[in-house]
Amino acid sequence: xxxxxxxxxxxxxxxxxxxxxxxxxxxxxxxxxxxxxxxxxxxxxxxxxxxxxxxxxxxxxxxxxxxxxxxxxxxxxxxxxxxxxxxxxxxxxxxxxxxxxxxxxxxxxxxxxxxxxxxxxxxxxxxxxxxxxxxxxxxxxxxxxxxxxxxxxxxxxxxxxxxxxxxxxxxxxxxxxxxxxxxxxxxxxxxxxxxxxxxxxxxxxxxxxxxxxxxxxxxxxxxxxxxxxxxxxxxxxxxxxxxxxxxxxxxxxxxxxxxxxxxxxxxxxxxxxxxxxxxxxxxxxxxxxxxxxxxxxxxxxxxxxxxxxxxxxxxxxxxxxxxxxxxxxxxxxxxxxxxxxxxxxxxxxxxxxxxxxxxxxxxxxxxxxxxxxxxxxxxxxxxxxxxxxxxxxxxxxxxxxxxxxxxxxxxxxxxxxxxxxxxxxxxxxx
Amino acid sequence: xxxxxxxxxxxxxxxxxxxxxxxxxxxxxxxxxxxxxxxxxxxxxxxxxxxxxxxxxxxxxxxxxxxxxxxxxxxxxxxxxxxxxxxxxxxxxxxxxxxxxxxxxxxxxxxxxxxxxxxxxxxxxxxxxxxxxxxxxxxxxxxxxxxxxxxxxxxxxxxxxxxxxxxxxxxxxxxxxxxxxxxxxxxxxxxxxxxxxxxxxxxxxxxxxxxxxxxxxxxxxxxxxxxxxxxxxxxxxxxxxxxxxxxxxxxxxxxxxxxxxxxxxxxxxxxxxxxxxxxxxxxxxxxxxxxxxxxxxxxxxxxxxxxxxxxxxxxxxxxxxxxxxxxxxxxxxxxxxxxxxxxxxxxxxxxxxxxxxxxxxxxxxxxxxxxxxxxxxxxxxxxxxxxxxxxxxxxxxxxxxxxxxxxxxxxxxxxxxxxxxxxxxxxxxx
Numbered sequence: 001x002x003x004x005x006x007x008x009x010x011x012x013x014x015x016x017x018x019x020x021x022x023x024x025x026x027x028x029x030x031x032x033x034x035x036x037x038x039x040x041x042x043x044x045x046x047x048x049x050x051x052x053x054x055x056x057x058x059x060x061x062x063x064x065x066x067x068x069x070x071x072x073x074x075x076x077x078x079x080x081x082x083x084x085x086x087x088x089x090x091x092x093x094x095x096x097x098x099x100x101x102x103x104x105x106x107x108x109x110x111x112x113x114x115x116x117x118x119x120x121x122x123x124x125x126x127x128x129x130x131x132x133x134x135x136x137x138x139x140x141x142x143x144x145x146x147x148x149x150x151x152x153x154x155x156x157x158x159x160x161x162x163x164x165x166x167x168x169x170x171x172x173x174x175x176x177x178x179x180x181x182x183x184x185x186x187x188x189x190x191x192x193x194x195x196x197x198x199x200x201x202x203x204x205x206x207x208x209x210x211x212x213x214x215x216x217x218x219x220x221x222x223x224x225x226x227x228x229x230x231x232x233x234x235x236x237x238x239x240x241x242x243x244x245x246x247x248x249x250x251x252x253x254x255x256x257x258x259x260x261x262x263x264x265x266x267x268x269x270x271x272x273x274x275x276x277x278x279x280x281x282x283x284x285x286x287x288x289x290x291x292x293x294x295x296x297x298x299x300x301x302x303x304x305x306x307x308x309x310x311x312x313x314x315x316x317x318x319x320x321x322x323x324x325x326x327x328x329x330x331x332x333x334x335x336x337x338x339x340x341x342x343x344x345x346x347x348x349x350x351x352x353x354x355x356x357x358x359x360x361x362x363x364x365x366x367x368x369x370x371x372x373x374x375x376x377x378x379x380x381x382x383x384x385x386x387x388x389x390x391x392x393x394x395x396x397x398x399x400x401x402x403x404x405x406x407x408x409x410x411x412x413x414x415x416x417x418x419x420x421x422x423x424x425x426x427x428x429x430x
Numbered sequence: 431x432x433x434x435x436x437x438x439x440x441x442x443x444x445x446x447x448x449x450x451x452x453x454x455x456x457x458x459x460x461x462x463x464x465x466x467x468x469x470x471x472x473x474x475x476x477x478x479x480x481x482x483x484x485x486x487x488x489x490x491x492x493x494x495x496x497x498x499x500x501x502x503x504x505x506x507x508x509x510x511x512x513x514x515x516x517x518x519x520x521x522x523x524x525x526x527x528x529x530x531x532x533x534x535x536x537x538x539x540x541x542x543x544x545x546x547x548x549x550x551x552x553x554x555x556x557x558x559x560x561x562x563x564x565x566x567x568x569x570x571x572x573x574x575x576x577x578x579x580x581x582x583x584x585x586x587x588x589x590x591x592x593x594x595x596x597x598x599x600x601x602x603x604x605x606x607x608x609x610x611x612x613x614x615x616x617x618x619x620x621x622x623x624x625x626x627x628x629x630x631x632x633x634x635x636x637x638x639x640x641x642x643x644x645x646x647x648x649x650x651x652x653x654x655x656x657x658x659x660x661x662x663x664x665x666x667x668x669x670x671x672x673x674x675x676x677x678x679x680x681x682x683x684x685x686x687x688x689x690x691x692x693x694x695x696x697x698x699x700x701x702x703x704x705x706x707x708x709x710x711x712x713x714x715x716x717x718x719x720x721x722x723x724x725x726x727x728x729x730x731x732x733x734x735x736x737x738x739x740x741x742x743x744x745x746x747x748x749x750x751x752x753x754x755x756x757x758x759x760x761x762x763x764x765x766x767x768x769x770x771x772x773x774x775x776x777x778x779x780x781x782x783x784x785x786x787x788x789x790x791x792x793x794x795x796x797x798x799x800x801x802x803x804x805x806x807x808x809x810x811x812x813x814x815x816x817x818x819x820x821x822x823x824x825x826x827x828x829x830x831x832x833x834x835x836x837x838x839x840x841x842x843x844x845x846x847x848x849x850x851x852x853x854x855x856x857x858x859x860x
Contacts, residue, residue: 071554072562078778122552124501131739132502283750309561316743320713348508
């Protein structure tokens with residue numbers, strides 16, 4: 001079996017005006033769809049980060065993919081490194097998503113497509129290519145954002161949520177204070193059944209974000225785990241000041257401050273478990289992260305750790321060193337969600353509910369509409385491979401949107417400046 | 431697909447009177463053959479440590495295996511732990527081989543059989559289930575032993591080596607000094623083409639073992655990498671004294687002394703790269719080994735690290751921390767050799783020539799006779815799964831030998847006492 005066709009399609013889909021420490025989500029989120037088709041006509045699909053840099057990397061390795069047996073993944077991984085820019089194995093993940101070229105992402109996207117292809121060729125779900133399932137359903141957490149009014153992109157500010165089953169009206173509302181966030185959380189929990197809540201922080205004054213956590217606790221009670229993720233917007237001192245307020249309230253404290261050293265300094269002075277998807281984003285980051293004791297939980301992400309098999313390998317590292325595992329997400333569609341679910345179903349120690357931006361997206365690229373959460377969890381999709389199929393009309397439409405929207409990379413700072421002239425991304429801000 | 435049959439067969443095969451720090455090999459080496467057969471009649475095979483403890487563990491998990499889909503390996507691994515004695519994840523590997531019950535070994539043996547079955551079911555070699563091949567051939571090293579005269583077991587002291595193609599007469603000779611070892615090395619290199627040499631040490635006075643290394647260097651020149659493995663028979667002081675003599679002569683210095691602390695102490699005072707298959711034999715050992723800087727090279731062994739996939743995961747750890755990888759061996763037959771070769775072909779950073787006892791064995795359990803080295807390397811066996819088939823007559827004969835030989839566990843000390851009454855295993859001895 002050889003890969004006879006390799007297609008890389010940049011897409012854009014409507015994204016609500018969500019806030020983060022880095023600024024504001026643009027009206028469209030960018031993604032890239034990778035397809036491989038074998039010489040006997042079986043196809044596999046993957047989804048990864050969007051924009052020009054991801055696209056350029058995926059195009060740069062075309063000759064390494066075409067003609068390759070899809071099972072020969074280790075050799076492809078080796079071959080990709082010298083062919084894709086990026087250099088160091090460690091990087092600032094905000095730059096990776098924003099535009100840095102990055103070999104593990106490139107390999108990971110193709111690996112997922114190859115595993116989908118292999119699964120379809122042998123009549124097995126992808127989870128079975130990762131060691132099989134240790135759970136039938138995967139828990140996700142509600143991903144709460146401070147946000148401006150509207151649904152984003154082609155939906156603008158007024159959108160009939162009834163058009164997307166389960167999309168709650170409240171997700172269109174502005175949520176720029178603690179009360180707004182609680183309303184959002186209640187709508188999201190009501191619609192999707194999530195049983196843990198993550199607050200994307202580093203956006204408002206820390207006092208208001210602390211008040212948000214306190215209000216969420218009041219509204220949902222101690223049975224619903226809470227997480228806060230200031231995305232390194234806080235200094236070590238600020239992180240420690242709020243750690244004292246947050247102790248007893250949080251399941252984990254995600255990236256309050258920047259860097260392995262800063263996180264380790266915070267970790268030394270709080271009982272809160274620290275988590276990261278920022279200071280440890282590659283295998284090259286592990287030795288120093290572990291040596292310093294920067295975190296007790298790593299948020300895996302197959303999109304930048306180098307694919308699904310690499311994520312299983314990361315899980316072994318975490319198990320060996322007693323580090324907890326959760327899962328990170330960027331704005332994504334159903335192909336990524338399916339891959340995340342297959343992966344999480346295969347990893348015994350992925351015991352925290354996974355992040356997902358999926359409820360924020362109304363558009364979908366897989367046939368049959370959006371995957372449906374029940375009680376905040378998702379069943380492993382049935383069928384061979386990832387268990388999802390590309391909706392080609394949706395792919396074409398989202399590719400048109402990519403060409404029309406004029407965005408080549410995620411830049412939350414520029415978007416933020418449109419609503420607040422002169423705004424600048426600073427880390428730390430507080 | 432379900433596993434409908436599960437067969438565990440203890441075997442014994444003739445083993446020459448090889449010496450090690452632990453004593454003397456018995457006339458028969460013990461192994462266990464694991465077979466799984468699917469409900470549609472496809473079978474898979476694995477080989478692991480022998481004797482009563484390995485057998486008891488493999489029998490204890492029978493109910494976990496029967497009825498299981500062979501792809502569901504992570505769940506099997508989880509389930510095996512509470513069902514197999516052993517407790518701690520870390521152990522003295524000489525006790526594991528000698529008789530300790532040990533969950534990762536149990537899982538690993540079944541995992542190999544399942545991967546063989548899966549490979550046969552989907553028409554793919556096992557290497558393709560591990561990420562595919564990064565090399566077509568796998569290099570092995572000559573494994574040199576001080577030894578007594580004879581070929582062992584049913585071959586006794588006089589055996590026509592012509593009956594086994596490529597088995598050199600000199601391997602029957604006594605080799606209890608440096609000159610004898612060099613003769614053995616020359617015979618083994620002539621017969622199998624090995625391009626690196628490993629001396630099993632910790633047997634004679636360290637001065638004589640040093641002289642052996644020096645004579646090997648004289649005989650083979652600096653182009654042939656040399657290793658010495660005293661199996662922790664030396665104190666830290668002795669290890670350091672001989673390190674000074676061995677610098678410039680060795681590719682690596684394997685387990686001169688005992689324990690992570692002792693190895694780290696040696697490592698701090700020599701430029702020789704230290705290697706181990708004794709102080710780091712499980713994932714639970716990795717954190718302290720790495721923290722202390724005990725070694726620069728780990729000898730993997732899928733038989734006790736928990737199978738082939740676990741070994742790929744170990745390789746990722748080694749890559750991430752800049753630790754070199756080699757491969758350990760115990761006395762084994764062709765099923766293990768095939769599995770070792772598939773694994774080594776899939777692991778980019780397994781760059782050292784692998785250990786193997788295989789040339790010491792004249793009996794074989796795979797159909798078609800022994801696998802053939804060329805220039806010291808082995809091609810990945812062709813065909814689906816492991817690419818080897820059980821010789822059922824040989825299996826039956828070796829099972830009879832197991833029952834007849836009266837050995838239930840490897841005990842080199844008792845064997846040694848037969849040639850040297852009162853001999854006792856001490857660690858360190860020098």
